[in-house]
Amino acid sequence: MSKEKNKSKFKDNLIARGEEASKVRKIVTVIILAIVLILVIGGISGYMYIKSALQPLDSSSDEEIQVEIPLGSSTSTIANILEENGIIKNGFIFRFYIKLNNESDFQAGEYTFSPSMSIDEITGNLKTGKVMNDPLYKVTIPEGVTIDQIAEIYAEDLPITKEEFLEVVNDKEYIKELIDRFPILSDAILDDNIIAPLEGYLFAATYDFFEEKPNIKSIVETMLNQTQKVVTPYYDQIENEDMSIHEVITFASLVEEEARNEKQRKNIAGVFYNRLEEGMLLQTDPTVAYAVGEHLETTLDKHTEVDSPYNTYQIVGLPIGPISNFSESSLDAVMSPSDVDFLYFLHDSDGNIHYAETNEEHNKNREKYLK
Structure with missing residues (x-):
């Protein structure tokens, strides 16, 4: 009996040791898996952090x-x-x-x-050693100017001619290269009826130049980069509005030409949206001036009858392209217009804007403010 007990006890010890070894293996396996998981997560987190650290701190910033x-x-x-x-x-x-x-x-x-x-x-x-503290030239491009006017400003302030600048910005092969490089640009600007392909896309800002004779392509691309920075934060909203970037920039240029402060811009954007929804012609005078190709003190019937894809007295919807550059305020107004019921507006001689919901009210405003 003693031998049997010893055998039984020995067997029990073997079983206990086996169970203990199994538990140890499970614990070791769990620990190894945990360590591997920590290393994987740590590696991924480290990679993402390093990748983030190598990117611009704020790609949309224009702070200097x-x-x-x-x-x-x-x-x-x-x-x-x-x-x-x-x-x-x-x-x-x-x-x-x-x-x-x-x-x-x-x-x-x-x-x-x-x-x-x-x-x-x-x-x-x-x-x-590109020290940028003391630019040789500092040029301010105002809001609401055309590409022709931009060329004149650069010709006045830089050692380049207006003709040289316009030759570069109207070079179709160069424009195609830019379309491949800048997401804000599309084939829409290559339409044969577009007067200037980059009209509206050269952002209004103050630019510093450090070379004796700045390269025109470098100037153009610097301005496009600035437009890209301004427009990029609105990408998702533009997509939700079911409009192309070209249409939004075109819309913003109209608002820019018709208004001079944030409230006016949001109201006028609201009026334009209302007219578009009603299927009405926009009938905005700055598009007529652009179609005619000259500044108009007064828009006459002969001007509004000009056959042009820019003339909103003749075409339904937005013109074929922008009629000037725009401010971020005008872009924001297009993206977030005022909720108004107006369908008409007019400017008086003091720069005030008067709105109307009906043509009858609009005609009364004309009689009152346009004497």
Whole structure:
């Protein structure tokens, strides 16, 4: 009996040890899987963070930040300066990136950077010593001007001629290249009836130039980049409105020409939407002036009868393309118009706008304010 008991006890010990070993294996397996999972999640998170850190801090920003890089600054010092000034997201990753890409020979000096700049643009400026603090030329392009007027402004302020500028912006082969590079541009601007392909797309702003004779293509692309930055945040809303970017920019140019402040723009955008919904002609005088090709102090019947895809006295809907550049305020008005019941409006001699819901009310306003 003693031997039987010993055998039974030995067997029980083996079973217990087997169960204990099985539990240990399960625990080890769970721990290993947990570690692997942590490593995978950590790797993905690390990759996403590094990817984010290498992208512009704020691609839509047009803020300009003055930065001084002292003489003898190390890459660590430069990285810390850029991070502290809100130019890059992470100084350590910036240092790792420039070391990995063997970037060096950064120059001391005063720089103007922007959170919208890529790592390559930042390192390129630092490496080439492109100090942007003292532009040779500073040119302001107003809101609501045509591409012809833009050419005149640049010809006055830069060592280029109006003819040189217009030749570049009307070069169809160059325009095709730009369409491939800028999402805001589409084949709609290549229509043979379009007067100027880039009309409306060269954004109103103040531009700094650092070369003795700025390259015209560089000027054009800088302005397109600015338009791209302004329009990009509205992409989803434009898609929901079932309009193309070209139509929205065209619409914004009409609002820009008819109004001078935010409230007016939102109201007029509301009026235009109402007329479009009713199937009415927009009948906005600035489109007539653009079709005629000259400034009109008074829009006469002979002007409104001009046969042109820009003349909203003759065509239903929006004109074939923009009639000027636009402000972000006008773009915002097109995207968020006032909810009004008006179908008509007119300007008096003091710059005020008077609205009407019916043609009868509109005619009374004409008699009252247009004497």
